[in-house]
Amino acid sequence: MNDTQSVPTSAEAGRFYRLILKAAGDGILRKLTFSLPAHAPLLPPRTVARLSELRGRPHLSCEQTLQKGKVQHLHIPSHDPEGILLSFVLGYDRVFLSTSLGDAELMRSAKGKETLRGVGALEQARPQKDTETFLLPPDRQVKHIFEGTAPFMQKLGISDTTGRVHDKKQSKFRQINRFLELFEDVYDKLPTTGKLCVYDLCCGKSYLSFALYASTSATKRDAKWTCCAWTSKRM
Secondary structure, eight states, rough: OOGGSSSSSOHHHHHHHHHHHHHHTTOOEEEEEEEOOTTTSSSSSSEEEEEEEETTEEEEEEEEEOGGEEEEEEEETTTTTTOHHHHHOOOOOOOOETTTTTEEEEETTTOOOOEEEEEEHHHHHHOOOOOOOOBBBBTTOOOOSSTTTTHHHHHTSSSSSOOEEEEEEEEHHHHHHHHHHHHHHTTTTTTTSSSSEEEEOOOOOOOHHHHHHHHHTTOOOOSSSEEEEEEOOOO
């Protein structure tokens, strides 16, 4: 699709598409979510896009959720020369745009009626010098506290023997590392002597407890650790 103007669009869809391009061009696009592909069954059930830098140029990096929990990635230049973003706007019945200046939404009913929310306010908003911008470089390796090669990650089935994180465990992998980042922020404020008890409510498979224990062991913390597990019975 080389000419986006040749694709038939409604006034609402075209307006929303231009708003997406403007938000991407201004660098204020935080997150773009496409869902409910009722009018284009060949599209993935859900596509989420964020601004990124690829080979020195701004792109929208899309993560598309497929069947059985699998995902695929697609990188689209922010000015959408091939009209891929436009085909998404036309193919999905719900498009949600989140920016640092506000949010907007395009919704399409089963009968094809289109409704816009928040578009007018966002069109009038103008970025200022202190407006937050977003540009995530996917080609720069993200540093995690623990990678998939960590023994406890493999033992818990989050990653395989080569250290590759399983597709269905990607969210758990991110949750573990984010949890440990939060812990790192408060660790220096904890007592430096005595025992530090960690209580696990046993609500699942204790992924976070294993991660916390592995983190303190790997960094050779001075505090003494006692892990206590308990469960509660329903009355």
